Each structure stands twice: as structure tokens, then as C-alpha cells.
Amino acid sequence: MSEKFYKTSSLEMFEKSEQGSSDISEILGGAIAVKKMFVDNAGSFHNLIHDMNFPNVSLNAYLSDIMDRSFATLKNYQSTSESLKDLSEKFYKTSSLEMFEKSEQGSSDISEILGGAIARFARFDDPSKALFEALKSDNIKKGLKEFKIADVTKDMFNPKSKEFKDIDIYDFTHYLLMVNREPNENNPTLKRLIEAVKDMQKRERERE
Structure with missing residues (x-):
């Protein structure tokens, strides 16, 4: 995807966000932060989409939704902890799994969480x-290893x-939920949200 796509999408989102708001200053602040963040990193997203180190991430399928979700997170929550708490309560355990099994909701669900993760940077x-920095290939590899998500080679003792x-x-x-955090951070809300992501991943694989 081109830089033009990111600029156009971000500007359209920015313009729409101003309409009908009772708190224009707050909306503007969030919209500007998200717009600038995505526009400035258009090249980084482009490189990641085409990075053959991570051929299965398929980020391009989620980008437009992620931008909307990132803006909505900043608009609706005063802090990252509040947004993560709501996401964990929404998606953790049985209710989210039942919803995920019965519908085509999976892509929308992971986009919502990914949007919340990216909104944290704003x-x-x-x-x-x-x-x-979070989108740089070498830093992604470093984080994947640090957070025990993946490594250069598989662990022969861990299937x-x-x-x-x-x-x-x-x-x-x-990875994005954990980046710029301590690997062993004691955060029950974050832990529940990551478990929800793993559950979604498991259900998606079962459907394939």
C-alpha cells in the first residue's frame, strides 16, 4: 500500500471525527495524534507489509480498521489502562469465544485489540x-524473542x-501489547487480554 493511501485514510478519518462532537478540542487532539502517527509511519507500515521475515502477519487486511479503532480508543478513554481493561473484559474467556465461534467476528475483534494497542503510542x-521503533524489523524480532512469542529457530523441547x-x-x-513494557510486568488486565488474543488465534486455526 502507498503512502497516499495512509494520508487519504487518515485525513478522511480526521475530517469525519469533527462532525457532531460535543467536545471538539478532545476529538481534535486524538485525531491529530492518530493522523500524524499513521502518516509519519506510512513507510514503516509499507515495509512491514512486505517484510518477508514476517510473511503471515497480513497487516494490510487490517490497516483501515486499525486506524479507526485507534482513534476511537483515544476518543473514548482517558488512559491506556482504561481501554485495555474494557478490551480484556469484553474479550476474555467464554463470551468472546462463543461469539467468535458463531460468527465471522474474528477479524473485527483482533482489529479492535490491535487498534487499542497502537493507540497506546499516541x-x-x-x-x-x-x-x-516498534515497527522496525529488528526491534520486532527482539521483542518477539524477549516476550517468548517466537525466535530465530524453534525450541526442540517446546512443540x-x-x-x-x-x-x-x-x-x-x-507483541504490540507488550512492546515498551517489562517482559514480566505484573498487569492482570494485560495478561487477560493477551490470553484472549491467544484464544482467538486458537479458534482461527481450528476453523482453517
């Missing part, structure tokens, strides 16, 4: 730089282990 001091080239959109979402 609250950083330098959102564009933070997201840029569930995977190589970098095997990760999918669910693993990438897991």
Missing part, C-alpha cells in the same frame, strides 16, 4: 518515533514454539 511523548517467519496477526498484536 499517548507517548513522541508518538511517531515510538511507533516507528508450540515458532520461528519469526511463522508469526501471524495475533502474535503481532501480542
Whole structure:
């Protein structure tokens, strides 16, 4: 996808967000942060989509939805912890699994979580730089290894282990939820949300 696509999509989202809002200043702040973050990183998203180190992430199928979800997260929540708490309560355990099994909701669900994960960067001091660093191929590999999501080679003693080239959109979402955090961070809300992502991944594989 081209840089023009990202600029157009972000600007359209920005313009739509201004209509009918009772709190224009708050909406503008969130829209500007998201718009700038995505536009500044158009090249990074393009490179990641075509990065053969991660051929199964298929990020291009989710980008438009992710931008909308990122903006909605900033609009509706005052903090990252609030948005993650709501996401974990919505998707954790049986209710989300039943919904996921009975419908084609999977893509929308993971887009919502991924949008929430990316929205977190808009609250950083330098959102564009933070997201840029998170999307760099070498940093993704480093994070995947650090958070025990994947590694250069499979662990012969762990049948569930995977190589970098095997990760999918669910693993990438897991990575984005964890990046710039301590690997052993004690955060029950985050832990539940990551478990929900793993459950979605499992159900998706069962459907294939």
C-alpha cells in the first residue's frame, strides 16, 4: 500500500471525527495524534507489509480498521489502562469465544485489540518515533524473542514454539501489547487480554 493511501485514510478519518462532537478540542487532539502517527509511519507500515521475515502477519487486511479503532480508543478513554481493561473484559474467556465461534467476528475483534494497542503510542511523548521503533524489523524480532512469542529457530523441547517467519496477526498484536513494557510486568488486565488474543488465534486455526 502507498503512502497516499495512509494520508487519504487518515485525513478522511480526521475530517469525519469533527462532525457532531460535543467536545471538539478532545476529538481534535486524538485525531491529530492518530493522523500524524499513521502518516509519519506510512513507510514503516509499507515495509512491514512486505517484510518477508514476517510473511503471515497480513497487516494490510487490517490497516483501515486499525486506524479507526485507534482513534476511537483515544476518543473514548482517558488512559491506556482504561481501554485495555474494557478490551480484556469484553474479550476474555467464554463470551468472546462463543461469539467468535458463531460468527465471522474474528477479524473485527483482533482489529479492535490491535487498534487499542497502537493507540497506546499516541499517548507517548513522541508518538511517531515510538511507533516507528516498534515497527522496525529488528526491534520486532527482539521483542518477539524477549516476550517468548517466537525466535530465530524453534525450541526442540517446546512443540508450540515458532520461528519469526511463522508469526501471524495475533502474535503481532501480542507483541504490540507488550512492546515498551517489562517482559514480566505484573498487569492482570494485560495478561487477560493477551490470553484472549491467544484464544482467538486458537479458534482461527481450528476453523482453517
